[in-house]
Amino acid sequence: MNPGDRIELTITDVAHGGVFIARHEDGRVVFVADALPGERVIAEVSQVQKKFARASVVEVLDAAAERRDHVWDAASISRAPADRAGGAEFGHMLPADSRELKRRVLADALARFGGLDATTVSALSVEAIGDDDATRGTGWRTRLTLHIDEAGNVGPYAARSHRVVPVDSLPLAFADIEEAAMHQIRRGGTGPARLEFVAPADLEVRMRRVREGKTPRAGGTIRERVGAREFALAESGFWQVHRHAAETLYRAVAEAVDETLLDASAQHLDLYGGVGLLGAALAERIGADARIASVEADAFATGFAAQNLREWSGATAATGRVDRYLRERLQRDDAATRGALRRGTVVLDPPRSGAGGDVVSALGKLAPAQLVYVACDPVALARDTGLLREQGYELARIRAFDLFPNTHHVETVASFVRAE
Numbered sequence: 001m002n003p004g005d006r007i008e009l010t011i012t013d014v015a016h017g018g019v020f021i022a023r024h025e026d027g028r029v030v031f032v033a034d035a036l037p038g039e040r041v042i043a044e045v046s047q048v049q050k051k052f053a054r055a056s057v058v059e060v061l062d063a064a065a066e067r068r069d070h071v072w073d074a075a076s077i078s079r080a081p082a083d084r085a086g087g088a089e090f091g092h093m094l095p096a097d098s099r100e101l102k103r104r105v106l107a108d109a110l111a112r113f114g115g116l117d118a119t120t121v122s123a124l125s126v127e128a129i130g131d132d133d134a135t136r137g138t139g140w141r142t143r144l145t146l147h148i149d150e151a152g153n154v155g156p157y158a159a160r161s162h163r164v165v166p167v168d169s170l171p172l173a174f175a176d177i178e179e180a181a182m183h184q185i186r187r188g189g190t191g192p193a194r195l196e197f198v199a200p201a202d203l204e205v206r207m208r209r210v211r212e213g214k215t216p217r218a219g220g221t222i223r224e225r226v227g228a229r230e231f232a233l234a235e236s237g238f239w240q241v242h243r244h245a246a247e248t249l250y251r252a253v254a255e256a257v258d259e260t261l262l263d264a265s266a267q268h269l270d271l272y273g274g275v276g277l278l279g280a281a282l283a284e285r286i287g288a289d290a291r292i293a294s295v296e297a298d299a300f301a302t303g304f305a306a307q308n309l310r311e312w313s314g315a316t317a318a319t320g321r322v323d324r325y326l327r328e329r330l331q332r333d334d335a336a337t338r339g340a341l342r343r344g345t346v347v348l349d350p351p352r353s354g355a356g357g358d359v360v361s362a363l364g365k366l367a368p369a370q371l372v373y374v375a376c377d378p379v380a381l382a383r384d385t386g387l388l389r390e391q392g393y394e395l396a397r398i399r400a401f402d403l404f405p406n407t408h409h410v411e412t413v414a415s416f417v418r419a420e
């Protein structure tokens, strides 16, 4: 098997990362893009390694019942694999069917890396958001990045590549972003650079041009809303992408907290806190006297977190890496503070790589009463679940949300409590 070969494959399952599994007659596992379990396909090989290969469907011989016309033609198998737009790798099925695939990936990861039993994982489901089923998972992105290549072409990157490809629509984007971004695509630009679009709750769509390789400046302040609550943040700052994501996670975190383990006088933590979205969800559950420390590496974000959490006089926002922050607390805190942390609740929302061994082992030493873990990567969550279990925590509840329709991504909110 060589790159460029076209091979016939039978797809057996979905894998982590938005690809599907087949086995080639030479014994290699092939990770196939744009397929569905049960299908027989012709796939074009893009990469060959010793034990596995990568390929993309170019023709479907026997289609699965779930296959639909792609929600975004620019990402579909009507284009050559190298020309397919990225970011909609599950757009060739309905959102409900993609949720079932996401559920399987999450359940499999939790069983395999988290050591959870079949009964716990079989009860999992991935919840649909708002009217996403009615819109077929379109119009949800409030953040979008396009790229400008050296020739001045503007567009998204092709899947698994850094090549700009032409598109005549951007269906996953919020309507105002699609309009602004399509205008830029038609105009062309001067590259290499990227265009970052943001549709904040309080303003028209904003666009920033960032030269490739440069760190963007923070930009102006924007405001996002969750119910009646407002959050200030930098234009370039992290905010949940789906138009209902912040509200969904805010509620889910509040609901994930076990009331019987919530001690209003304890010290609570909001780790990887950004501008304090989930810290506010926890603080609101605790009440006006909540003592909560939000910890975040980005100094711009913690500045806003201090502002967004100011109604709780016991709230603080610290700038720093979570691993260092926890290590320092373990060295520095006196017995009374350690006791207050031990009675506390910790919310953590790490980046895609997860919290990892150092953070989980520090959490094990701090031993808070409960943890609410918000995860955007199933395998990282599953690994950290395994590590948390080694530290004496058990998974008490878990919910998953389809906050990235038509992609393979899934967001999970998991509650952990100390095992008896």
Ligand SMILES: C[S@@+](CC[C@H](N)C(=O)[O-])C[C@H]1O[C@@H](n2cnc3c(N)ncnc32)[C@H](O)[C@@H]1O
Pocket: 238, 239, 240, 272, 273, 274, 275, 276, 277, 278, 295, 296, 297, 298, 301, 320, 321, 322, 323, 349, 350, 351
């Ligand atoms: C998934 S975001 C969550 C932000 C926030 N909880 C929210 O919902 O808006 C992860 C955040 O972790 C921050 N971050 C990444 N690695 C970090 C680290 N090692 N220590 C502290 N913060 C980190 C990022 O800057 C980002 O703001």
